[in-house]
Amino acid sequence: MARIKLLSTDFDGTLIEHGANLRCTAAMAEVLLHNKHQGGFWTINTGRSLWHAIEGLDEFHPPVPPDFLLTNEREIFHRTPEGRWVPEHHWNHTCMERHAELFSQADDLFAKIRTHTTEHPGINLVEENDEPSGVITSNEKVMEEFVAFLENEIRTHPDFSYQRNTIYLRFSHRDYHKGSALAELTRLIGLTRADVCAAGDHFNDIPMLDGLHASHVCCPSNAIPEVREIVLRSNGHIASKRAADGVAEAWHFFENAP
Ligand SMILES: [Mg+2]
Structure with missing residues (x-):
């Protein structure tokens, strides 16, 4: 009896590594086929936008496509039998409305x-529809300094949060992250957290690795220390292998656990 019925994997740093081979590894391909064969679902849970996730998937070239894509750390798309990606309308629309409301109250x-980004070099403000949506920094040290500034500023905006991944940061509503998107997907397909395995490597993965939304959590050996700590605290598996081979190792660990 399969233990994992929904596998949620981050993409960058978890299935592929920057500058490395972008193809699905043999060990991961075997896990994806095995998972499919025993009726399990697979979702990619990423900070990438939909088109950027699809682009990455084309390069990754898995033996079976994911059933779902969770994009921008908050939106849900499901794949039709014809291979089209269809938005989960209710969730995505509510998500969009709540962000619009939050951001409309965040002028100050x-x-x-x-002002901060103009005065501090190395921080690029990203805007969508004339509204700030996040920042990209020149390196991770600059990102750390920006996060310290932002943490201080959002103390008076309790619903305002952010998702951080290496040099990328996206402003968000505190209720929307990889964990809440995964929880909604789990609910939509009639599963519970006991059926879910989540794998990630960086800060923006922490909301799906804290044990609240997935019983089985793991990270590849290249995960940042903060992720390793959360995985350890959630009784998860820290793989000895990097990226996709580490996820495959963790999947076997959970499936074969007594
Ligand atoms: Mg990642």
Whole structure:
């Protein structure tokens, strides 16, 4: 009897590594086929946008496609039998509305962020529809400094949060992250957290690795220390192998556990 009925994997750093081979490894391909064969679902849970995730998938070339894509750390798409990606309308629409409302009340905060990014080199403000959506920094040290500034500023905006992944940061509502998107997907397909395995490597993966939304959590050996600590605290598996081979190792660990 399969233990894992929904496998949620981050993409960058978890299935592929920057500068490395972008193809699915043999060990991961075997796990994806095995998972499919025993009726399990697979979702990629990423900070990438939909088109960027699809682009990455083309390069990754898995033996079976994912059943779902969770994108921008908060939106849900499911794959039709014809291979089209269809939005989960209710969730995605509510998500969009709640962000619009949050951001419309954040003029003072955005003004401070604009000033800060102008005065500090190495921080690029990303805007979508004339509204700040996040920042990209020149390196991770600059990101750490920006996060310290942002943490201080959002203390007066309790619903305002952010998702951070290496040099990328996206502003978000505190209720929307990889964990809540995964929980909604789990609910939509009639499963519970006991059926779910989540794998990630960086800060933006922590909300799906804290044990609240997935019983089985893991990270590849290249995960950052903060992720390793969360996985350890959630009784998860820290793989001895990197990226996709580490995820495959963890999948076997959970499936074969007594
Ligand atoms: Mg990652």
